[in-house]
Amino acid sequence: MQNEFSRRGFLGAAAAAGLGLGLSASRVAAQDRPRVEVCNPLLRTPLSLIIDDSCPVINKAYYWIQQRHDWRLKHEPNSPPSGWEVHYDRLGSMPNAIPAAFAAQWGDWCGAQGIRGKFSMVPFPAGVGRIDQGFPGFPPQELKDWLRVTKEIIWKNFDLTPEMLTHTHVVDLKTWKLTEQWEQGEWVDPPVDQLTEYIVAAMQLLKNVGIACEGVTSPGAFGKRKEMAHARAVLDAALQVNNNPRPFYFLNMEMEEMPTVPIRHADKAKGEAVASIIGCAGDWFGATGYDESNPDLFITADLQGGRLPAVLAKERPTILVGHWPCFYVNGQIGFKVLKEVKKRLDAYDPDKSKTIWMKNSEIGHYWMARELSDLSVTDGAGGPGRTIRIATKFPTDNFTLAIHGCTARRLQVGGTDLRQVQSQRDLGSGTFLATDKDTFVAFDLKAGDTTLSVSA
Ligand SMILES: [Zn+2]
Structure with missing residues (x-):
């Protein structure tokens, strides 16, 4: 041919x-911890x-x-x-x-x-x-x-x-x-x-x-x-x-x-x-x-x-x-x-x-970051907080996670507070959105180790 x-x-x-x-x-952590999932960027197609x-x-x-x-x-x-x-x-x-x-x-x-x-x-x-x-x-x-x-x-x-x-x-x-x-x-x-x-x-x-x-x-x-x-x-x-x-x-x-x-x-x-x-x-x-x-x-x-x-x-x-x-x-x-x-x-x-x-x-x-980053979830010591760790060599903008079964009140990436928004339309890099069931967070993922602290 x-x-x-x-x-x-x-x-x-x-x-x-x-x-x-x-x-x-x-990326499923242990059964009793919230399931963390990489979503489309800013929950958009x-x-x-x-x-x-x-x-x-x-x-x-x-x-x-x-x-x-x-x-x-x-x-x-x-x-x-x-x-x-x-x-x-x-x-x-x-x-x-x-x-x-x-x-x-x-x-x-x-x-x-x-x-x-x-x-x-x-x-x-x-x-x-x-x-x-x-x-x-x-x-x-x-x-x-x-x-x-x-x-x-x-x-x-x-x-x-x-x-x-x-x-x-x-x-x-x-x-x-x-x-x-x-x-x-x-x-x-x-x-x-x-x-x-x-x-x-x-x-x-x-x-x-x-x-x-x-x-x-x-x-x-x-x-x-x-x-x-x-x-x-x-x-x-x-x-x-x-x-x-x-x-x-x-x-x-x-x-x-x-x-x-x-x-x-x-x-x-x-x-x-x-x-x-x-x-x-x-x-x-x-x-x-x-x-x-x-x-x-x-x-x-x-x-x-x-x-x-x-x-x-x-x-x-x-x-x-x-x-x-x-x-x-x-x-x-x-x-x-x-x-x-x-x-x-x-x-x-x-x-x-x-x-x-x-x-x-x-x-x-984005798809490299989605597939090739390592995510782990650990419970905070003695409190309702949780820590999500991401290790990656595949940086991307607008990296967006769903934290299922968790309504966050405060969320920090690398020690910096992210701004809470009230609707998906307002979700941008550096913000999070909490519903009564789930939390969605978006930020620019850097190469290396990133720590998210989630306070429910
Ligand atoms: Zn051609």
Whole structure:
């Protein structure tokens, strides 16, 4: 199988077997003590927006279609067009570049809306030019503007990742020439001995322009047939290039079942792990700008139907996936869908008590803390107080615990009193909420040992 262009639809056996739900990660102490459980951050369901195929300067869809067409005529002239090549006859009306000024407008809008997620930055897009060397045939100022917009506007709310080197042909790293293999074709089943070096090269090009990426995105199903080796290579490359012990990768979509956040290659002693971020919906923004584009598939106008309400109802990370070209081309068709979907998500959660927008890396770090922290509960000497100890090398913001069977009157973290709030809507980092049955507490979890003192 050469042409498995899409990441969608075949969550492999390795992924299925390794699923760690992380949602019922209760750390049960002795029977007569309150049960302590890690909840979703601030008792809200994470939302995140993944943007794939974004490149500095060029419109990746234009070059992908052109190069795939040329490749097919050369290698498989009797096979029909596949993937985005079905839009070959639209090339004449498709822009080959997307302006930095549009990226600024898009990034500003997302920032004002509170949207967070991941934004790809393909470092050698379609082999047209290296992000650290320039794009022959394009005004040098466009690349400069793209880098400024990416770093100053988009990076505030979105992780930046390579989507491997070109997102079209595999690069021969000895010559930096394009080969006849495809990153999302043959490298769905990648040569493991070259994988780390390849991901290192992708990360290094971004590093060369001042971007320490938080993880990687697979072009299509890149790495899917050797997912555990891919995950290992991502972690090793992240350590090597950016000294990042807790990166993430985006490879899988889960369109039917409920998504999870599998944590791979965890080493609790070293504080190292890699998170698999799984998209649950999309791309219904329109992909190239000429593909399916429909807000109702995300969430219907009555807020009941579509994929997002189903995932939100199960309180699972709700991660939308869109391809960058559609947000600009064909009358910004994908941007219009995003605006409508965001409006409906705001209506779904009008007081912002149910959902929380997070970057992919923030979701990864939260799930690592949830699964890889050691919690213990001890009773206070002679009183109603209790002590909860947490030992972790996996820090996260908004770490949220439920202490079941306990109504706290006072709660301290590391000797500092937390503020009591009266409703879940007001629960923020550094506060606690006590009901007649349970107590919920949220704080920023630091690496090391943390002590919570609970007075009932
Ligand atoms: Zn892609």
